[in-house]
Amino acid sequence: MNQLESAAVQDDKRDILEYMKKFRLEEVLNDLINELVRERPEDPFVDLAQTIEAKSVLANSIVAVRAKEVIGANGEPALEVEIETLKGVFQSIVGGIGPYDGDEERFAGKGLTSCVKIVNTLMADKLIGKDPRRQEFIDSMLAEEDFPANAVLAVSITVCKAGAKFNEMPVYEHVGALANISEPRIPMPWFNLVNGNTFGENELYPKSVSFAIPEAESVREALEGASKLYSQFPKTLVSTVIPPVKSPNVGKLGGFAPACENMTDVFNTVKTSAIEVELAQKAVLSVNMGVASYSSILETDEGDDEVQFQYELSKFGGEEAVKVLKGSGEMVDEYYDWLVNYPIVSLEDAFEKKDAGSIIALKEKVESEIERIKEADDETSPFAADVGGNEGCFLQTVGDDCLGSQDDIVRAEEKQTFNGVTLTMNKAKTVSGFIGLWQKADSLGMPVVAVDESEENDPFLVHMAVALRCSQIRLGGLLGGFATKYNELLRLEDSQDGGEGIAYVGKDYRK
Numbered sequence: 001m002n003q004l005e006s007a008a009v010q011d012d013k014r015d016i017l018e019y020m021k022k023f024r025l026e027e028v029l030n031d032l033i034n035e036l037v038r039e040r041p042e043d044p045f046v047d048l049a050q051t052i053e054a055k056s057v058l059a060n061s062i063v064a065v066r067a068k069e070v071i072g073a074n075g076e077p078a079l080e081v082e083i084e085t086l087k088g089v090f091q092s093i094v095g096g097i098g099p100y101d102g103d104e105e106r107f108a109g110k111g112l113t114s115c116v117k118i119v120n121t122l123m124a125d126k127l128i129g130k131d132p133r134r135q136e137f138i139d140s141m142l143a144e145e146d147f148p149a150n151a152v153l154a155v156s157i158t159v160c161k162a163g164a165k166f167n168e169m170p171v172y173e174h175v176g177a178l179a180n181i182s183e184p185r186i187p188m189p190w191f192n193l194v195n196g197n198t199f200g201e202n203e204l205y206p207k208s209v210s211f212a213i214p215e216a217e218s219v220r221e222a223l224e225g226a227s228k229l230y231s232q233f234p235k236t237l238v239s240t241v242i243p244p245v246k247s248p249n250v251g252k253l254g255g256f257a258p259a260c261e262n263m264t265d266v267f268n269t270v271k272t273s274a275i276e277v278e279l280a281q282k283a284v285l286s287v288n289m290g291v292a293s294y295s296s297i298l299e300t301d302e303g304d305d306e307v308q309f310q311y312e313l314s315k316f317g318g319e320e321a322v323k324v325l326k327g328s329g330e331m332v333d334e335y336y337d338w339l340v341n342y343p344i345v346s347l348e349d350a351f352e353k354k355d356a357g358s359i360i361a362l363k364e365k366v367e368s369e370i371e372r373i374k375e376a377d378d379e380t381s382p383f384a385a386d387v388g389g390n391e392g393c394f395l396q397t398v399g400d401d402c403l404g405s406q407d408d409i410v411r412a413e414e415k416q417t418f419n420g421v422t423l424t425m426n427k428a429k430t431v432s433g434f435i436g437l438w439q440k441a442d443s444l445g446m447p448v449v450a451v452d453e454s455e456e457n458d459p460f461l462v463h464m465a466v467a468l469r470c471s472q473i474r475l476g477g478l479l480g481g482f483a484t485k486y487n488e489l490l491r492l493e494d495s496q497d498g499g500e501g502i503a504y505v506g507k508d509y510r511k
């Protein structure tokens with residue numbers, strides 16, 4: 001061996017020793033053998049493999065993070081995030097939220113190349129080497145930085161999917177463990193039937209009208225009824241509404257988006273369709289007004305302390321639309337009129353957040369009618385129907401944009417304005433954020449309606465809702481990717497067949 005060769009051997013030897021020292025190989029292997037002979041497991045090799053894997057930093061952590069600009073289910077760019085681990089590659093797509101590039105030359109400004117770069121560099125640096133089971137730690141680490149909202153949400157969801165795999169659990173069970181809840185529950189599904197406002201691009205001002213069948217005893221039974229009503233509705237619509245509606249059209253949430261001129265036509269069509277498919281006393285409605293989308297709410301100070309609110313309801317009717325402005329009192333009367341005539345049991349974001357007086361006025365009007373019915377033993381009023389599981393407060397007033405934070409939820413409970421909370425992944429920003437908002441609502445006894453705002457074909461929200469015992473869920477209409485999400489509810493319901501079973505909330509959907 002010449003001098004050069006012996007120097008190379010020395011180098012090699014040093015590298016080996018350094019490597020062994022870095023990973024404490026000798027000590028660890030010695031311990032393992034000692035442990036093995038002490039415990040003498042049936043199959044020493046399986047045991048060794050598992051113990052060694054648990055010691056591996058690589059085996060327990062994120063090894064790569066990649067993002068891509070893809071096309072979302074609404075035809076616009078969406079952000080895909082992929083997290084690679086030794087247990088597999090996990091993926092989520094988040095569409096419908098920015099920040100966008102703003103480059104008008106690409107996708108009318110809605111490109112996502114800057115977000116992709118941030119995920120692939122800055123966020124990947126933070127995430128590689130982290131254990132995906134540490135959801136709360138990762139979510140708060142991301143929240144501390146000024147990372148893009150869509151990227152934070154996509155990463156958070158993907159980390160959760162990876163964490164579930166590491167724990168060898170279905171996602172809902174993993175989320176339950178994160179939130180300290182051991183008994184999952186299947187929520188009552190709402191089905192999006194009509195889309196208006198930003199979702200319908202028609203003249204209808206509610207964002208959506210959905211229906212549910214509270215007396216169905218399972219998701220399977222609810223879906224069967226929903227399928228009948230969903231297919232009957234467009235037929236009734238084109239054959240009964242005057243002036244005729246030529247096509248039912250489909251809106252962004254998979255509900256129908258007919259060119260009806262008013263809500264009375266819509267509600268009457270639902271009523272007639274329900275009679276046709278024998279769901280007349282069974283299907284109930286939820287109307288999401290989404291008043292936050294009416295940018296032209298006016299606050300007029302009349303000189304005294306009272307602030308008057310006005311709602312512009314013609315904003316989505318296009319340029320030809322006649323401007324319709326309604327004051328709070330008129331809105332209360334209009335909602336009351338709907339409630340008296342149609343089986344509406346839930347109103348969402350029906351008034352501006354600061355217009356608490358109007359929600360209370362509406363609730364009082366409804367409550368005093370209930371009192372009257374009880375005294376008069378009047379069974380003809382729609383209020384007499386035993387729905388809602390909460391006869392002291394027939395009407396569910398749900399807040400979505402109006403209840404954006406834990407403080408908003410606390411205030412709503414104090415003021416007795418909203419008695420339910422809509423939770424979306426977008427609003428919660430991360431999986432941990434969702435759990436936090438849910439915990440607040442739950443601690444105040446407010447039912448949670450989990451709502452999927454995205455059109456992407458991912459049933460993740462179903463697992464969140466089941467894990468957290470949300471009492472209601474709204475996933476869209478009965479078509480395309482929306483149907484996939486309802487099918488996931490079915491799968492979870494069926495998966496427990498023969499065993500203890502995941503309880504279905506059914507009629508108790510207000511609890």
Ligand SMILES: C=C(OP(=O)(O)O)C(=O)O
Nearest residue numbers: 207208288290451452453
């Ligand atoms: C998804 C819906 O609305 P939002 O975007 O207000 O949550 C809906 O109405 O079903």
